[in-house]
Amino acid sequence: MPAKFDFHLHTSYSDGTSAPPAMVEAAEARGLEAVAFTDHGPELSVGTPREKLDLILQDIELAREDAGIPVLASIEANVVDERGRIDVEEEFTKKLDLLMVAIHNLRGTNDRLEMARDYLMRATRAIEQREVNVFAHPFFLHHDLLPHLSREEIEDFVRLAAARGVAMEVNMKYKAPGDEFFALCLREGVKLSIGSDAHTLAEVGRIDWALATLRRVGAKREDLILDSFLR
Ligand SMILES: [Zn+2]
Numbered sequence: 001m002p003a004k005f006d007f008h009l010h011t012s013y014s015d016g017t018s019a020p021p022a023m024v025e026a027a028e029a030r031g032l033e034a035v036a037f038t039d040h041g042p043e044l045s046v047g048t049p050r051e052k053l054d055l056i057l058q059d060i061e062l063a064r065e066d067a068g069i070p071v072l073a074s075i076e077a078n079v080v081d082e083r084g085r086i087d088v089e090e091e092f093t094k095k096l097d098l099l100m101v102a103i104h105n106l107r108g109t110n111d112r113l114e115m116a117r118d119y120l121m122r123a124t125r126a127i128e129q130r131e132v133n134v135f136a137h138p139f140f141l142h143h144d145l146l147p148h149l150s151r152e153e154i155e156d157f158v159r160l161a162a163a164r165g166v167a168m169e170v171n172m173k174y175k176a177p178g179d180e181f182f183a184l185c186l187r188e189g190v191k192l193s194i195g196s197d198a199h200t201l202a203e204v205g206r207i208d209w210a211l212a213t214l215r216r217v218g219a220k221r222e223d224l225i226l227d228s229f230l231r
């Protein structure tokens with residue numbers, strides 16, 4: 001097993017049910033090496049209200065004081081438009097240990113090819129313009145959109161992620177994309193992250209599918225982002 005950690009946790013500041021200290025306790029009980037809190041950015045309907053962004057950081061700081069494992073402050077920022085802008089300012093993200101971004105909205109269409117194109121453009125522009133550490137549940141929005149992109153488009157994106165130092169997340173909630181994508185990431189030098197996407201205490205550290213995926217694609221500890229964030 002390369003490493004057990006969970007860099008995708010939602011607290012009651014967004015749509016989760018619990019506060020950071022209880023989630024850290026659950027993580028320790030399940031043998032995780034480290035966690036990162038990633039509440040939703042303010043532009044999602046269930047996101048963290050802007051005026052509470054700094055409060056979360058204080059709460060994470062308190063949870064960290066009592067924790068026996070490293071506890072990182074992060075956010076699941078939303079890419080909000082076709083130019084790849086995200087819903088938190090640089091002034092806020094520089095206070096974080098790591099920045100995770102995700103796409104939860106596209107322009108209204110049910111056509112999967114159009115969705116995939118729009119997704120790719122937003123994802124590309126987002127990682128081009130901000131210092132993103134983790135890209136959450138890549139190419140999943142209602143469906144796995146990756147099969148609608150060409151091999152060349154996917155490779156270009158993965159190479160850009162490698163050049164920009166952006167890790168791709170192996171997300172437990174959506175269990176997508178498939179092994180081929182993560183194997184490509186490893187070949188191109190893109191690191192991988194693990195996220196349960198927990199919204200409840202019971203889900204913290206539930207990462208069995210992610211660990212199985214990492215084993216299947218032959219990921220080693222040094223292929224994961226964990227060690228770059230441990231001090
Ligand atoms: Zn998400």
Ligand SMILES: [Zn+2]
Pocket residue numbers: 008010076197
């Ligand atoms: Zn999430």
